[in-house]
Amino acid sequence: MNQHNNEQTEHNALRDLLSLAAASALDAGEQQRVNEHLRECGECQAEFQAWSRITGGLRDMPAPQVPAGLVGRTRARLESAQTAKAERWRHQVMLGSLLLFAWLITLLSFPVLRLAGDDLAGMLNISTSGVSTGVALYLLLGWVGTGVAAGLLGLRRQHEGRTI
Ligand SMILES: [Zn+2]
Structure with a gap:
């Protein structure tokens, strides 16, 4: 009778701890008491198993981890997109700047060439209009050449960006 009352008291005391025990939230002493009681009490055993399924299910659910990973991935994606945009x-x-610089150099060299052109024309004994055509060709070549160089540089940089 006394033994039965003790078990009944323990049963009532530990019932409230079963959910915590299932969640592994008890300290070692309490856990030990629960374990000992579970060996003797089928009712608590069933309830503990029910709680374990719930807490185990909660633990196994991927949902709480998805937002954290998603946030990280989204942030990484945004940062890489911003980096790519900044790089571009x-x-x-x-x-x-390169095109502008080359164009300026070509433009600035035009009067110099025009001035030198007259001497050049005299030296080479060709007409000034012939030199002007040469200068115009030089300007065109310089401009196209710069464009091609810039384009090649851009392609190479893009290629490097892909391989890294
Ligand atoms: Zn019990």
């Missing part, structure tokens, strides 16, 4: 922008600015 820097690349375009660089090519633009």
Whole structure:
């Protein structure tokens, strides 16, 4: 009778701990008490197993981990997209500057060539209009050449970007 009352008291005391035990949230002493009681009490055993299924199910559910991974992946994707955008922008600015610089050099060298052209024409004994045609061709070649060089540089940079 006394033994039965003790078990009944333990049963009532531990019932509330079963959910915590199933979630492994008890300290070692409490866990030991629960384990000992579970060996003797089928009712608590059944309830503990039910709680274990619930907490185990919660633990196994991938849902709580998905947002964290998704956030990380999304952030990484955004950052790489921004980096690519910045890289592309820097690349375009660089090519633009290069083209502008080459064009300026060509333009600036035009009067010099025109001045030298007259002497050149006298030296080579050809007409000034012939030299002007040469200068125009030089300008065109310089401009096209710069464009081709810039294009090749751009292709090479794009290729390097892909292989890295
Ligand atoms: Zn019990």
